[in-house]
Structures are given as structure tokens and as C-alpha cells.
Amino acid sequence: MEVVVVDGEEKAGLVVADIFCRALASRERPTFGVATGGSPLPTYAELIRRHREEGLSFAGASAFLLDEYLGLSEGHPGLYRTFIEEVFAGGVGLPAERLFGPQVHGVRADAACAEYEERIERAGGIDVQLLGIGGDGHIGFNEPSSSLASRTRIKTLTQETREDNARFFGGDVEAVPMHVVTMGIGTIMEARHLVLVATGEGKAECLARAIEGPLTARVPASVLQMHPHVTVVADEAAASGLELLEYYKETYRGKPDWQSC
Numbered sequence: 001m002e003v004v005v006v007d008g009e010e011k012a013g014l015v016v017a018d019i020f021c022r023a024l025a026s027r028e029r030p031t032f033g034v035a036t037g038g039s040p041l042p043t044y045a046e047l048i049r050r051h052r053e054e055g056l057s058f059a060g061a062s063a064f065l066l067d068e069y070l071g072l073s074e075g076h077p078g079l080y081r082t083f084i085e086e087v088f089a090g091g092v093g094l095p096a097e098r099l100f101g102p103q104v105h106g107v108r109a110d111a112a113c114a115e116y117e118e119r120i121e122r123a124g125g126i127d128v129q130l131l132g133i134g135g136d137g138h139i140g141f142n143e144p145s146s147s148l149a150s151r152t153r154i155k156t157l158t159q160e161t162r163e164d165n166a167r168f169f170g171g172d173v174e175a176v177p178m179h180v181v182t183m184g185i186g187t188i189m190e191a192r193h194l195v196l197v198a199t200g201e202g203k204a205e206c207l208a209r210a211i212e213g214p215l216t217a218r219v220p221a222s223v224l225q226m227h228p229h230v231t232v233v234a235d236e237a238a239a240s241g242l243e244l245l246e247y248y249k250e251t252y253r254g255k256p257d258w259q260s261c
């Protein structure tokens, strides 16, 4: 696992945007797993800037939503599809037909989960999966106690997560759906490169438990310790609980050129 500690969330966005750019440059049909929430916003803003000002092209690329709410009407502003269209896909010229997500309207959600798994497989899997981390250690919406081998399925959010996400629903916790469809932990682990972004001191404890604590379903993000290619990008505040902080910094400073990402 590579831990990159940066000075502020904008810098985190630059590091992650570089990873996206390398995938775009090296693959004909790159596939990206895209997270919502606050953590990836500087990355999406930087990618949009590069698209507009430097001609960065997403032609041939596809994106897959990491998760989606259940129970919101079609076109609801709280839907993650709407969110990603607004903060990322629309800005980089990724058309709606190449933005995939679990079908949560008009079909049974369990059938939609299986179909979504097949969709990802048909695309050849995910090259770069962008992740945030919940205060309780979740990745996607795999809450504590999720099976570390789980596939895309319906989950129930914890009260803590609903409270965290109320900010996207006008501060109203009751408006945050209780149920979601999320890529499973096993699904996420099949992506070729996992990139986790954590910023702000509110992430310090969960990040330390995920990176340096024991592997446990109590902290779903700790499963990243089992993946062969993980980049964690954290700002100083989020990294402040890491015991090996100085080692990570020294490693990144001395990173050889041949180790491209």
C-alpha cells in the first residue's frame, strides 16, 4: 500500500487526477469506479479543469457508480447518479450511456445487483476505483460487519452514516434513505487499482484503524491491506493518527521514477 500525504485537499485532488490521467493515457477503454461524497470533489474539479483547459479526453472511458440510494424517485437530486453527472461526468464529457450504476427504478433491486455485477464484468472490470472512507470505516456503503467477500447487494445504512450524509439532504437525517445498493467489498477488491482519499481530521481515527489496525469486518476499509495495488491519498489532518507517518512521507519523497503510480 502506498500512502501519499499531501498538504490540503486540493493537492489530494491533483494526485488522484494524475492517476486518472495515467489510466486514460495507457488504456484504450479505461474504466473508473466513482465515489460520491465530499472526498472526491477536488479530484473531479481538477479533471474537469484539465478537460476544459488542456483537452483531457474521456473518449472511450466508462464510469461505474460505487453505490446508489434506494427509495428516491427518478431524477431526485439526492441520487448518486445525479450527483456524479453534475460534479464529474457532465464536466468531462462522459455521456450518460457510459455512466453505469445499479438500476434502482422499475426493477427488483436484487436482480439489479446481479445485473450490475455482470455489467462490470462485461466491461472487463474496473481499472481505477476511487473510494472515500466513512467515519465508521466503511468503503462504498459496506458498513461495519459487512462480509469482506460481499458482492453488490442491498445494505442498511448506520445512523452515523445517515447523519453524515444529511448535509446532502438539506440537513434532514430523515430524508436520507435507510437502504442502498453498494458494490460489495469483494467487488471493490477486484478493481485493479484502489485509490482511497481521506481529508480532514474527522478521518484521522478511521484511517489509522484501516491502514494500521487489524484486518477486520468491524473496519471494512482494513480489507485494503489485502489488495496488491492501493494508493491512499490523505491530507495532514487525516494522516495525523498514523504511527508510521514519517516513513510514508520519506517513502513518497524517495519514490523512484520507474514506480509510476
Ligand code: F6R
Binding pocket: 034, 035, 036, 037, 038, 039, 040, 066, 067, 131, 132, 133, 134, 135, 138, 139, 140, 141
Ligand atoms: C460514496 C461512498 C462512501 C463515501 C464515504 C465518505 O459513494 O460510497 O463510502 O466515500 O462515506 O464520504 P465523504 O467523502 O463525504 O466523507
